[in-house]
Amino acid sequence: MPSPLFSSGAINRSLSGINSIDALLNGARWAVLSIPYSFPSSNSTAFWSTYSNGYGPVSGDGEPWRSTFAPLTSSDQSNFVNALQQWSNVINLRFVQVSESPGNVGDIRAAYTIEADSLTLAWTYLPSNSPLGGDIWINTKSRLNEEEWNPGSLSFETILHELGHALGLKHPFADPDDPAKATLPPDLDNTIHTIMSYTYANLDGDEGNGFSFHPTTPMVLDIAAIQYLYSPNNGFHTGNDTYLFDDAHTYHQTIWDAGGASDTIHYAGSLPSLIDLNATRPSLIGQPVYVQANGVNRGSPIPNIWIADKVTIENAIGGQGNDILIGNGSRNNLDGGAGIDTIRIEAQRNQVTLNKTGNGYSVKVNTNPGNEDTLVNIERAAFDDLRLALDLDGNAGEVAKLIGAVFGATFVNNTGYVGIGLGKADEGLSYEQLAKFAIDATRLTDHDKIVTLLWLNLFGELPTGSEKSPYVKMLDEDDISTGGLTVLAAESAANAENINLTGLVQTGLTYIEVG
Template sequence: MTLFVSEGASLEGARLSDHSRLHAGDAYAYASYSTYQHSFPYTGDYRIDALLEGYPNQTGLGALGYQWNAGRALGSPVQVTYSFAAAAPSYGGNVDASSGDSGFEPFNAEQKAAVRQIMGQLSQEFGLDMVEVGDGTFSYGQIRFGNNYQETSTGYSWLPFSTPDDRSGDVWLDLWTPQNLSSLAPGSEGYGTLLHEIGHALGLKHPGDYNAGSGGSGLPGNYLGTAEDNETYTVMSYTAPAGGQQRDWFGMYDLLALKTLYGSRNYNAGDTVYSYTDATGRVLKIVDDGSGFDTIDISGVSSAGNRVVDMRPGTFSSIGVRANGQKAVQNVSIDFSTVVEKFVGTAHGDIVTGNHANNVFVLGLGSNVADGGAGIDLVQYTGNRAGYQGAATGGGLQVTGNGASDTLSNVERLAFADSKLALDVGGNAGLAAKILGAVFDAPVIRADPGSAGLALAKVDAGMSYADLLTLALDLRLGAGRTHEQVVDLLYTNIAGAAPTADQAAPYLAQLYGGTFTQASLGVMAAETAENAAQIDLVGLAQTGLIYV
C-alpha cells in the first residue's frame, strides 16, 4: 500500500479516504512541512500527537476521545468487536453521492483471512481484545468490513465515536482496486491498505494535512515534517519510502500511538530470533519484542543485499535487496521499547551498531565494523585465540585472522573457541584483576583464567567492589578469618613479603577500631599503585585479561 491519502478527521463524522497512488496534478495534493507542526499537544510527544485526533482546538489528554476506550484512562485495555457485513448496513456508509461511492459486496475469504490475521496480532501486541462476532441486521461488530465501488479512493474508514451513528470504525474497500481483493500477504499493497484503514478504525489519523479527494484543510494541526511523514515511520502516511516497499505491519510511530491509546502486552516474549534474507529488502518490517534474549540474524543475506544493522531502539536497519535488485535502505526498524541483545552476521562483511544492553556479536568472514555502544559487549569468534591478532586503532581495535578483518569500537570482550579476552581493563576487567592480585597474588591473574572468569562474572552481574572483595577473602581464607590473617595476606601480596609486627600494627588498629572493615581495607590495598605495578595493569591494558 503506497497510501498518498488521508487527512485527519478533525470534524465529527469526517471520513478518512485513501488512495493507492498519487498522480502528478491530482486535485488532492497536500501541503508539506519542513518540520513537525504541534499546534494541539495531547500527550506532549509530537510523534504520537501527529497520529491522534482531538476535539477541535483543545489540548491535553482530555481532548482525546476518538478511541475505543474513550472515557477511561489512556492506555486502558479494551475489547473491540468486529464483523464482516453480510449486507449493506441499514445506517449506510457504503453509498455517498458526493464522492461517487455505491454498491455493496461482502468481503471474500482471502480478505477475511487477512483481517483475522491483523486482528489476532493486534490482540497479542496491544491492550486490545479484538473479537469477531456475527453480522446481522441488528447485531454486528463495532468495526464492520465491506466492499463497495469508490470513485475517488481505494478505501476509507471513520475514527471511533466520530459519527452520530454506527459508521464509526467501519472499513470500506474499493472493488475497482484489484489489490484490495486478492494476494493479500503481509507486505503486499492490499495488506497495507487494510493496515492503514484498520489504523483509522482504531483511532489513528493521517500524519499530514491531507485526505483523498479533498486536499488539505490549511488549518493548524499536528503534522509530521517531510523527513518523517512517510511509511518508513507510519503506515498512516501518504508518502511511500524511496524504495517503494510496502509495510507488513504498523510503523514505529504507529506502535507508539497504539500503545499510548491501549497499552501493550508482552509480545514475542522469550528468546526470539529475527532472521532476515535478501527478500527482506522488499518490505518494511518492524521488531517489537517485550522480553527475552533476542537475536537479529542476517546470515541469510547475500553479498548483493545491504547488511547495515542498528540494534538501538527507535532506529532503522538496511537489510536485503529491493525488488529492482538495488540494496534496501532503512527497511527494518526497532520499536522504541524493544531491546535486542544479539547479532549474527554474514560472510560478506557487515556493519552493526549495538544498544545499551550487553550485546553479543557473532561476526562472519570479511571486513566487519561493530560498535558496541553502551553495556558490556562481546564479539564471538570461532577459532582459537592464537589464530587472531589485535591492534589498537584510534580508540578502537582491529582484529584480523581466520578470514576476518574487523574494526571494533566500544567492545569490551572477545570470545574465542578456547578462551575469552576482557578488554575493559579500565572498567570491570581491571577491577577483577586488582582484586585477584591483592587477594590471590599476581601470578593467579595469568595462570588461572577460571578465577578471572568467576570474578568478571560477579562484577558484570553488578556485585559491588566491597562485596567481591569479601567473597575473594572468603574463598582465600575462609569465613572465620582473623584480622591478622587478612593484613598478613594483603601486605604479602602487595609488598612481596610478610609484614613485621610494626608494619602490621597500624592496619590492625584501624580494623579493631572500626575505621576499616576487612572489605574496605582490601579495596584500599587493591587500589594501591603497588598492586597495579605487581599485576602489570599497564600491560593488561595492552593485552587484555584472559578468562574462561
C-alpha cells in the same frame, strides 16, 4: 455489544505533548478493550443504520446502499484478520470476530463498494459513538481488487493503514480542515516511519509511489502512537526470542518485543547487512527493499527492519556476508558469522576498553562499565575517531606481517599502508598474491635486492653473500616465487617479534580506509 444502530462508544484521549505521537492522533479511541469486528454480507436495512447519525436513508448515493456493495472474499477476509493481528500484537486490545445479525455487528466492519476514482483505494470512519465509526470500505475500482492482499503488497499495507484509522490514528501531514493539528516534519512523514503517511521515500529523499515490498506491520511511529492510545501489549514475546531472517523471504517490519533477557536478531543469509540493536534505529537485513516509481527501483535500499521504542534486543548474529553490527545500551553478544564483519562503536577509542578473550573480544564504553559486550567473529571495529582490524588470525595478521617483512616493523603503525593492505586482502587476494603486491610496491625486481631487503627487515643488518645466495638462487631458478619467499619471511619468528604480533592481537591494528 454494537448493533446496526449503536457502537461500543469512543472516548477522547488528550495529546501526549510528543510531536511524533500527536501528529498521528485524531483525538478519540474506542472506550472498550475488546473490539468486535465483522464482515457484512448484506446491505439490507436490517444490518445498517438509516438514521442521520448513521448512513442515512437508502435514497442516498453512498455506501452501503449502492448496488455495488459486496462482501469480502474469504481470501481477503483472511488477510484482513492477519492485519488486525499485527495491531493486536502491539497494543492491549483484543479483536473478536462476530457473525452479523440485525442485533449484533462489529465496531469494525469491512466490505467492498465502488468509488469512481481508482486512486481512492479505501476509506474508513474514525472511532465514534456513531454506528458507522470503525467501518472500512474497499474500492473495487482500485488496485485492491486487482491483487491478493498478501503481506508485502500495497493492498496489505492499505488494510493496515485503514485499520490504523479505525483505531483512532490520522494522517501525519497537514489537514486543510484543521491546520492547527500536529504534523510530522518531512523527514519523518514517510511510510518507512509510519504507514499512516502517503509518502514513499528512502533516507536519501528519493521518492516514488510505492515500495518493492511494503510494510507488513505497523511501523515505529505507529506503534508509539497506538500504544499511547491503548497501552502496550506487555504479553507479546516475553521470552528469549530469536527473530530469524534469511534470503528466501523479503522483510519490511518493526519488531515489538515485550520482554526476555536474551532476545536475538539472527540473519542466516549471505547478503551484506546492517543490524542495529538500538530501538527506533534502522537496519537493512536480507533482500533489499526499494522505493519504486511505477515499478522501477529508485536510489539506495530503504531500511527494512526496525525495533520499536522501549524494546531491548540483546544479541545479533550476522550472516555470511560483510555485515555491520551495532550494539545498544544493554549487554550484547555480537556474532558476525562469516565474512569481514564490523562492529560500530559510537565512542572514541580512548573512551572504550577492548580486551582479547578466548574466542573473540570484549568491549565496554568506560562511562558505562557494567555494559560489556562480547564480540565473536568480528573482524573490524569502527570507532568515532579511528578503525581497528581485529582479525590478527586472518587478513589483518597477514597484512601486519607482510608490512613488517617488506617495509620494516615501524611501518605497521602506518595506518595508510595497513588500510591499503586490508583493502586488497578483503578483495580476496591470497597471502602469496598480497606478498607479491607488497614487493611490487617497493619497485624492486632484482632478486638480490629483494632478498637483501627482507633480510635487513628481519634481522636488522645486511646479509653476507653466503647468507643470501641460497634464496637468490631459489628465486633465479623459479624454485619459489617472489611472493612465496616473502610469505616465508613474513611468517618467521623474527618478524613476529619485530612487529610485536602478540601485542597487536591484544590491541588490534589501527588503519584508515583507502580507496
